[in-house]
Amino acid sequence: MKTFSFSLVLDGVNSNTPHLEDALFEAGCDDALVCFYGNTVYLEFDREAESFHSAILSAIKAIENSGIGAKVISVDAGDYVGISDISTLSSITKQSIALLKDGKRGAGNFPNPVLRLTSQQPLWRWGDVANWLANNHKIDNELARNAETVEAFNLALELREPRKCDEILTLTHALQNQRTEMCV
Numbered sequence: 001m002k003t004f005s006f007s008l009v010l011d012g013v014n015s016n017t018p019h020l021e022d023a024l025f026e027a028g029c030d031d032a033l034v035c036f037y038g039n040t041v042y043l044e045f046d047r048e049a050e051s052f053h054s055a056i057l058s059a060i061k062a063i064e065n066s067g068i069g070a071k072v073i074s075v076d077a078g079d080y081v082g083i084s085d086i087s088t089l090s091s092i093t094k095q096s097i098a099l100l101k102d103g104k105r106g107a108g109n110f111p112n113p114v115l116r117l118t119s120q121q122p123l124w125r126w127g128d129v130a131n132w133l134a135n136n137h138k139i140d141n142e143l144a145r146n147a148e149t150v151e152a153f154n155l156a157l158e159l160r161e162p163r164k165c166d167e168i169l170t171l172t173h174a175l176q177n178q179r180t181e182m183c184v
Contacts, residue, residue, distance in 0.1 A: 004045070009042045010073065011073045024068075029043060075153045079154055090143070130147035131147070
């Protein structure tokens with residue numbers, strides 16, 4: 001068994017929820033630190049499991065079966081990252097990341113940003129960057145696989161909301177039809 005570190009963000013509970021810590025502990029979250037950002041609750045886990053996937057899944061099940069109305073809404077917060085986040089997650093300096101991003105160092109073809117808060121603050125998908133870094137021998141392949149696992153969990157957590165799932169399915173269908181029409 002290996003120890004995996006990750007965070008889960010909760011909904012349905014807040015910093016004022018009575019007996020929050022006790023209920024989570026009794027539900028099997030004795031390997032987590034309960035944290036607060038304002039009223040938002042998140043748990044920082046160091047969980048032993050056979051795989052990163054099973055560690056996350058078992059933690060979600062424990063939280064949601066705790067009987068306090070808690071629901072996991074995201075794993076970590078690392079789907080979208082800036083240069084500082086990439087540096088922290090990869091243990092590569094910000095200066096080195098900037099040189100890789102600009103093609104001044106390394107193999108080139110650094111992933112393109114997917115979001116921009118401003119022209120000076122682009123955001124990348126951590127999974128894309130982690131895969132690129134792993135393929136270029138800058139980080140371990142396991143870190144890249146874990147980034148993909150987090151991305152998949154976050155999508156699954158979002159899709160389990162019926163309203164969002166319906167909207168996403170409608171948009172996916174519309175985009176597939178558009179693609180089919182363009183290819184004919």
